Amino acid sequence: MSTEATLQTAQALLAPWTKGARAPEPDRLDVLIDAADLTAAVQTLHDARWGYLAAITALDYLGKTASFAQDARWQALMASGRVPADGAPLEALYFFAAGRAIVTLRMLLPREGAAIASICGILPSASFFERELSEMFGITVTETPDPNHLFLPENWPAGVHPLRKDFAPGRQ
C-alpha cells in the first residue's frame, strides 16, 4: 500500500471525530480532534490495526493565543467558560506511525485543569508516555494505571511543569 493510500485510510477511519485536517508534510497527516474523542479515535485506529503509537507529547502556546483566534476548537473551549481570558492553550500530540505515514492526533486543552483520558486500556504501552506528558506539561491523564512521576524526583514541587514555557530553570 502506498503512503498516500495509508494516510487516506487513516483519514477515513478518523473522519467521525475530525474537526480539521492538514498535511504539513507529504507523508504526514494532522487530525484535529476534541480531547473527549481521543479514546474513541485511538480505539478505531487500533481496531483497524493501523500502525503503532510512536510518541506522545505536547506543545505550550504561551504568548501565542492570537494565532488561535480563528480556530473553532479554541472558540469552543473559550465558550465552555473553562479558560481564563489570558490562558494560552496547550496542545497534546499523539503520533501514530505506519511505515512512512505518520498521523498526529492534535487536541487543544485549556492551560488550567488540562485533562485527557488515558489510552492505556487500548494500548498498555502508552503508560510511560502518559506519565511523562502529565509531569512535563501538567496535563492530567485520567485513569492512567500509574500516575507517579516518571523522570522527576518524588519531591518535585507540585504544579511546576518543566516543559511549559513559563518554567525557567533556576527560578523554580
Place this chain on the structure above:
Amino acid sequence: MENETREKFIIPIGPQHPALKEPGHFEFSVDGETVTGATVRLGYVHRGIEKAAEERNWVQDLYLLERICGICSHAHALAYSLGVEKLAGVTAPPRAQAIRQLVAELERVHSHLLWLGVSAHEAGFDTLFMFSWRDRETIMDVLEGLTGNRVNYSVNVLGGVKADIDDARADAIRRGIDFLEERTQHYLKIATSDETFLRRTRGVGYTSREQAEELGLVGPTARAANVARDVRVDVPYAAYTDFPVQMTLDTRGDLEARFVVRIRELFESYRVVRQILDRLPAGELTARMPRRIKEGETVSRIEAPRGELFYFIKSNGSDKPERIKVRTPSICNFAVVTGTAKGHQLADMPMILAGMDPCFSCNDR
C-alpha cells in the same frame, strides 16, 4: 506470622549496581529465587535536555543533543540534523549523506559489540566480555581515525558532515571490517552453540509477536520476535535508498533470538559499509544552512542501534527551536523487562535487562 511470610521480599537493582553501568532502578519482588513482579523507576539521569534545547540555538543544540547518549551519539545528532535540514528546506549533499550512513553503521557495530560484552558479563561469562571488548577496540580505532573522537564523534554539522574519507582511510576501515567479520562469525557460533550460554538464553524472556506489538517494542528486541519494523527499510533516510539494508528477523522471541538478531545485524552493517566505501559519491560535504530556521514542524525518525529514534522538532522562525521532543527506543523496550519478569529466576533478570540493551541516559534525557 503468616503476614510476615507473605510479606514481599524485594530485590532492588540500581541505581548503583554492578549490573547497571548507568543508574536506573528496578525492583523485583521475589519468592525464593522466583520473580513475582517487577517495577522500574527512572529519572536518575534526567537532566532536562529537552528544556535546555529550547534555550540554546540550533547549532548549540547539535552538541547538546549529541550528548544525550554516549553510545549512540551519532544517532541523536543525525536525527536532529536531518530534521532541521528538512525544516530549512536544505538537503545535505550525497557524499555527506553517505558518510552519515557509514558512521551510523559503524556506530551500530560498536554499540552491538559493546552490548554483546555487557550481556556476556551479566551472564557471568567474562571471557566473552573481554574478547568482544578487545575486538570492539578495532571499531573504536576506525571511528577515531575517521572522526577524531572515540565516543562523541561530532561528525554532523547542520547541512552536512565535517569528516571526509580518502583512499587510505577507506582501506583502514575495510581492514578493520574484515577482521571484525571473522570475529563476528565466532561470536555467532558461541551465541548459538555454547551449552552453558544457551542455558542462560534459550527460552528466557520470551515474547510472542503479538505480545511484542502489544508491549510496543522497537528495534532488535522487536525484530527478534518477528515484528518487521526497521526505519532503515521502512523510511530510508540519509543514503539508505542508495545503499539499502536487509531487515534481520527471528521468529523465536527469546533472549537467544535477541543475540542472534543483533549479531546478524553486524554482518549486514559490514556489507553496507563496504558498499558505501566502494561507491562513495563525489562532491561537496556541506550545504549552506540559514541561521534562522523557517517556522514549521517536522518529524525525523531514524533507526538507532537500539531501535526507532523519534524526533519531533518545531521551529518558530527564530534562531532557537520552539520544541524538540526526543522519544528514544529504550523507553519503549522497558516493557519487555516489566512485562516478562514474572515466573523467571532472579538470576535471569540481569540477562533479560541486558537483552533489551537499555540506555538510561537516552531514556531519561
Place this chain on the structure above:
Amino acid sequence: MDIVKDILAILIFPAGLAVMAGGLAYEWIDRKLVAQLQNRIGPRWFQPAADIVKLLAKEEVLPEGVDSRLFYGLPVVALAGVLTAALYVPLFGLAPAHSFSGDLIVAIYLLSMLTLCSGLAGANTNDRFSLIGATRTLTQLFSYEAPFLLTLLGPAIVAGSWQISEINAYAGGHWLLFTQPVGFVVALIGLMGKLELPPFDAPEAETEIVAGAMTEYSGRGWALFRLGKNVELIIGLTLIAAFYLGGLSDPLGFLLKTLALLLAVAGLQALFARLRIDQTVGLWWRAGALLVLAQLLATIVLKGMTA
C-alpha cells in the same frame, strides 16, 4: 616446651604463614592464568598480598542491626577452620603435621566450616543481597558437599583407610586418575563449587546480588574470608593431587601436580558462563552425585572381587 612447638607448628610451619603465603601465591597464579586466557596481562605477583594488607589496614564498618560478636567472630572461625585443616594434608609434599586414622573426615568437616561461616555471615547482616547470597551459598553447599565427599570416599575405599597420609601413600603407587576418572573430574569441579569460582559463582554473582554474602563486609573481616578462600584453594588442590595424581611425596611433585590442577581450574573458569543456582544444584545431584555413586559401587564391587 611441647606447647611452644605446637604453637610454632600452627603459626609457622606447615600451617600458618607458609600456607597463607602459598594460598596468596596460588590466587595470583589463578588470576594471572585467567587474565592470560582472557588476553590480558593480569595482576603483578604481589597483588593478592597487597590486597590483603590493604584490607587489613582499612576501616571495618559494622552495619546496623547485626550481631557484632557473630560479625567479627565468623571470619576468624572460618580462617581458623581451614588453617587447622591444613595440619592434616601433605602440603608442599611434606608429611602432614598431625595425622590420625579418620583425619580425612575432620579435614572435610573443617573445610566446610568456611562456607558455613560465610553463609552465616551473610544471613547475619540485614542486607538483601547478603541474605540472597547466604541462601545461595548454603544451597550450593548442600548440593556439592555430598558428591565431593563421595569423590574422596572412592580413594579411601581402595586404600582401605580414612587417614589422609595412608591414602596418600597408597595413591603413590596407583594413579587413581585412571581408575576413577569420574571421581577426579567431580572432585575438581566440586572444589570450584566450594570456592565459588566461575561458573559456580552464583552465590556471589556480581551482576545479580553485588557480592552475595560478603556485600557488607569491609576491611579485616573481608580480608580473613579472602585469606580463608586462598588457603582452602591450596588445601583442596593438595587433596585432589594427593588422592588422584599419584600421591605427594616431595615439594617438586607437589608444585607440578597442583599447578597442573590449577591450570585446569583456571581454564574451566574462563570457558563457561555462570550457571544459575538451580542449574548448579541440578548438575550436582543429577549428574555429579549419580555418576560418582555409580563409580563408587563399581569400585566396591571390584575391590570385593579382587579381595
Place this chain on the structure above:
Amino acid sequence: MATILGKKWDEALEQVKTWARVNSPWAIHFNSGSCNGCDIEILATVTPRYDLERFGVKLQGSPRHADILICTGPVTLQARDRLKRVYEQMPEPKFVVAVGSCAISGGVFQGCYGVVGHIDQVIPVDAYIPGCPPRPEAIIDGLVKLLGSLQAKGEATAGEARHDSATAHS
C-alpha cells in the same frame, strides 16, 4: 628503648600500609547523570587493550569493598542523595575521582533544570580527569597520578614518624 622500637615499628607499619594502599586500589563506579560516554571508557580500561588489573585496580560492586569512587556525569536531582550515600558507605580511607567534563564542571549540561551541579559540590574530590569523554589512557593516567600522590603522602607520614623517633632518641 621500648618507645624507640615502637616508633620504628609504627614507621614500618605505615610504610607497609601505604605500599598496600598504592598497589591495591579497588574502585567502584557511580554514574550520577552521565551520558554513558565516560562510563564506557571506564569499562574499556578493564578490557584487554588497557587492562587496569596490571595496576591492581579492580572494579568492585559493593561500596564496602572499594577504595576509590569513580564518578561520572553532572549530579542530577535524583542522583545527589545516592551519590552521598555511596560515598558514606565506603570505609576509610577513600578517594574520589571525577571523570569527564560534566563531573568536573557540569559540562554541556550546565543550566539544565535536572542538574544540581558537579561532583565536588556534593562530595570532596581528590583527582580530576578532564575530557569529553577522557580516553581510557587518560583515565589510567589519572588513576596512576592519584596513586603517586598517595605514595608521596604516605612517605610524608612515615617521614614524620621517623622525625618523631629521632627527637625521642635525642
